[in-house]
Amino acid sequence: MYANVIIDISHEKVDKPFQYKVPDKLTGKIDIGSPVVIPFGRGNTTRKGFVIELTDEPNWDPAKIKEIIDVSDEVVSAQDISMRLAAWMKRHYGSTMIAALRTVLPAAKKQNRQVHKYISLRMDLRQARDLYNECVRKKQKARERLLKELLENPEDRIPYEFVTGKLNIASQTIKALSDQGIIKVESEEYYRKPVAAESSRYGKAVLSDEQQHIVDTVKKDYDEGQRNTYLIHGITGSGKTEVYIALIDDVIKRGKQAIVLIPEIALTYQTLMRFYRHFGDRVSVMNSTLSPGEKFDQMERARTGDIDIIIGPRSALFTPFPNTGIIIIDEEHESAYKSETMPKYHARETAIELSKLLPDGAAVVLGSATPSLESYYRAQTGEYKLFELNRRLTGGTLPTVEIADLREELRKGNRSIFSLRLQELIEDRLSRGEQTMLFINRRGLAGFVSCRSCGHVFKCPHCDVALSEHRGGRLVCHYCGYEEPVKKICPKCSSKYVSSFRAGTQQIEDEVKKFWPQAKVLRMDADTTRAKGSYEKILSAFANKEADVLVGTQMIVKGHDFPDVTLVGILAADMSLYASDYRASERTFQLLTQAAGRAGRGDKKGNVIIQSYQPDHYSIIAASKQDYKEFYDEEIAYRDLLSYPPVSHMMSVQIMSKDEEEGMAFATKLRTLMEQRKLEGSVFIGPAAASIGRINDIYRMAVYVKMSDYQGLIYYKDLMEKYIRSLEDQGKLRYISVQFDFDPVNGF
Missing domain, CATH: 3.40.50.300 (P-loop containing nucleotide triphosphate hydrolases)
Incomplete structure (x- = not known):
């Protein structure tokens, strides 16, 4: 048996599978998505990789194929769905397969489980009392304190922390008593739970007719085996969250799980509390403020069925639930749902693709008071089902x-x-x-600091942006972190009229x-x-x-x-x-x-x-x-007039270079390459300097391609990736990097 493995190095040169032999000792232990330890390169450096395919056909001379060393315990094995989703992201958004895998594989580093320890009596009560009296006589104070506590509560287990803390008994004493068979120390593993709240469960909210109509429609579609994408356009305060809770209730009763995406951490707490009051500790949270241990435990809880609902920003989409039944994206118009690092995926499109890859499918529900033009346009064209909520639930009117x-x-x-x-x-x-x-x-x-006499604006020496004034007389660049003290005199005209907006x-x-x-x-x-x-x-x-x-x-x-x-x-x-x-x-x-x-x-x-x-x-x-x-x-x-999304599609080819002229020349080459293989209906713009032309002494320029057919943009992306790879193989592309952004949400 042979495994095709992708190496965990985020570089285009090794963004292809390498074949390894599966040793007998690992047969049956390796599956698609398994993280493995392998020898790599001439020096057989130990690397980590992911199995993307298993086959019984060698690609070349079996005698020359190296063996997998072991299955890595660093990463939790990915499911086949995650691998397929990563492959879709690589193709759809442009990136290395490894970068896509890193995105979809949750909680990379395996963390030690937390343990609670308890102490209880091992000997019978008569023996324990005799021993206690002996400790009193011999003035063995620590043993006396512990035995007294255990004799007062002979049926209970006492927490280890209570014994070492409140009773002030050293761990050596506890170990000695345990070795002598007087007490027993038991350990129990437990999950870290980031939600520190009392569950005071609320009854079911009474839904309005508008809300009930949404719930009934989605349930009916679900019963009929339809897994659609729905857009709830509800004015602020119209009760979208109550609809989400009712839908999740139904999905959980079917034995499935729910993912709820919210745009940023600021919303997590309030949203989480509303769900927690209804579902108790079957809900958990995933966001960047959690420790690695907390993150790992939430993934484990999802995997083992300890929770039914996860709430968090876009990365929560990759929670490894065994049977996701619904994905809800609240405030779906938010730009935070678009990743700014490779692969530059959009959580909305990725959630819809994930719902198709799941064995039983999942419903996708989008909600917003101000839907993105993309979602509303698709709802108007019938691709999504549209629901409207026009009344404030409080009975209050709009302000x-x-x-x-x-x-x-x-x-x-x-x-x-x-x-x-x-x-x-x-x-x-x-x-x-x-x-x-x-x-x-x-x-x-402040926004920026300038001279009111000559108009000179204080800019970052490494980025094409104005510096912002902060307390303590500091000027700070919000892009690279550069700082300098506020100057009282203009360096250009020596005027004293320096002030901030x-x-x-x-x-x-x-x-x-x-x-x-x-x-x-x-x-x-x-x-x-x-x-x-x-x-x-x-x-x-x-x-x-x-x-x-x-x-x-x-x-x-x-x-x-x-x-x-x-x-x-x-x-x-x-x-x-x-x-x-x-x-x-x-x-x-x-x-x-x-x-x-x-x-x-x-x-x-x-x-x-x-x-x-x-x-x-x-x-x-x-x-x-x-x-x-x-x-x-x-x-x-x-x-429509200017062929911008959502009416058309757009790809931003982003070129970053240490040398401005070289970068611009390369950007021009990429445009020429596309023009030589031009597809009908495509429009090219640029190359031109990015809206911020330099960040951290790296020059940035872009070429834009507009086209109504998304597949056409993927064709151009594949064409450029192939060309870039060939230059890298020849060692001709050293200080230039290229990224692709499809239907960009944030300016470049």
């Missing part, structure tokens, strides 16, 4: 939204961050003891405190949420009304439910419109609508103030009306 024209504010002489109307409403909420959320799409103290979360927090010293303020951004548990801390404090105002970046506007928030202020609403990205209007509409949806979720009326320099932009007007359909109709017309 009153007003747009404040910042140009007008300036004319009135108002130079503060807050418009006069917003100041008036914050004042009102503070007097009534209600809460306010202030949202800005910025982090740090102040519009960061810290600045807003300071301004609130300056205007309203009595207000208690919390701030939530990437800087305040670095420590483990900091999200939960800030959100819990705000939910418990320990603060009047919550200031934050976009992490505060998504999915949270605070019934006492009756005012949301959106500062510099149009900032995201200035991004050089065809999705800028869509992003702006989604952010504003989601932010506005945080107000008036309880029984009190909500107000939203959108502050903008472009109050007549269609995305801002549609967001102020909370009218998705109006925005979609306008935006899809532009996308």
Whole structure:
């Protein structure tokens, strides 16, 4: 028997299978997806690899084929489905097979299981009492303390930590007593459980007619063997989570498991608690704040059936459940579902592919108040089934939204961050003891620092981006981490007029405190949420009304439910419109609508103030009306006109080079290569410098290809990969790397 093995080196040169002999001792122990230890290369260096195929046919002289050394215990064996999904990702998104395997194979490093130890009496009670009296007589204090505790509770096992801690008995003493047969020490393995909450199970929520219709339809399809993709377009507060819970309830009763994806860690806690109250500890969580041991244990719990539901960001999609029945993607429009490292997969498309690969299939449910244009377009064309939820469950209505024209504010002489109307409403909420959320799409103290005399902007010497001012007089690059002290004099014209464009979360927090010293303020951004548990801390404090105002970046506007928030202020609403990205209007509409949806979720009326320099932009007007359909109709017309996704498909070929000229020359070669084999209906753009042309002294450029046929883009990708491999084999491509991004979500 021979195994074709992919070596665990993330490099294109070894992105092909190598054949090894399966020794007799490992026959029956190796399967597709098994991690194995093998000798590799001339020096027979020990490497790890993954079996991707088993065969009884050697590819060359059997005498020259090396043997597998052993099965690796470092990684948990992958299932056939994971291997097939990795192969699909490699083909669909462009990457090495190893990078794809690393993505789909969970919790790489095997962790030692946690152990609880217990101590109990081994001898009968009469002997134990005699021994106790002897210890008292001989003044053997430690033994006396332990035996006294055991005699008082002869039926119980005492935790080891209690004995060593509270009773202050050394481990040598415990070992000696165990060796003498006086006590026994038992060990029990247990799983680390990251959810530290009491399960107070709630009864079933009573669903509205709209909600019940969704649940009934999906159940009926399931009974008939149909595994569809569904899009729930529900206004903020319309009860999408209750629908998810009802659907999961049904799937679990069928003996299957559920994966719930949420866009980022900030949402994990609140979502998790809602599921935990219903399903108890059959729910667990997977995210980047868990320790390697916690991650490994959650994967093991899923594999062994100890849990039915996993909640987490996109990587939770690869949880090795034995029988996944439903995959739910909440806030499906979020860009966080697109990976920014190779393979640049989208969780939505990958979930749909995974659902097809599962033996019994799975339903895929997408939910959002502001669906991505891709999902809504597919729902309009009948590829997905569309459901609408148009009523707020609380009985509350959508908030009153007003747009404040910042140009007008300036004319009135108002130079503060807050418009006069917003100041008036914050004042009102503070007097009534209600809460306010202030949202800005910025982090740090300031946007950029410039000279007001000559216009010089302080930039990072390694990246094509402006430095941001942070507290402590530091200028920081948010891309490579470069720092320098704030300069008082302009290096270009020696002017003293150096100041920053102040519009960061810290600045807003300071301004609130300056205007309203009595207000208690919390701030939530990437800087305040670095420590483990900091999200939960800030959100819990705000939910418990320990603060009047919550200031934050976009992490505060998504999915949270605070019934006492009756005012949301959106500062510099149009900032995201200035991004050089065809999705800028869509992003702006989604952010504003989601932010506005945080107000008036309880029984009190909500107000939203959108502050903008472009109050007549269609995305801002549609967001102020909370009218998705109006925005979609306008935006899809532009996308159709310019052949952008979702009407067409697009591939970004991203070239990174240490030398700018060499990189641009190579990018031109790639375009020429595609033009020589041009398919009908394809459009090429570039090469051109990326929107950020240099990061960390690496130059970046891109070639874009638009085409309605996705398979055509894969054809071009395969063509370029083959060409790049041939150059690498000849040693002609040393300081250039190429990545592919299909239907890019984030600018490059």
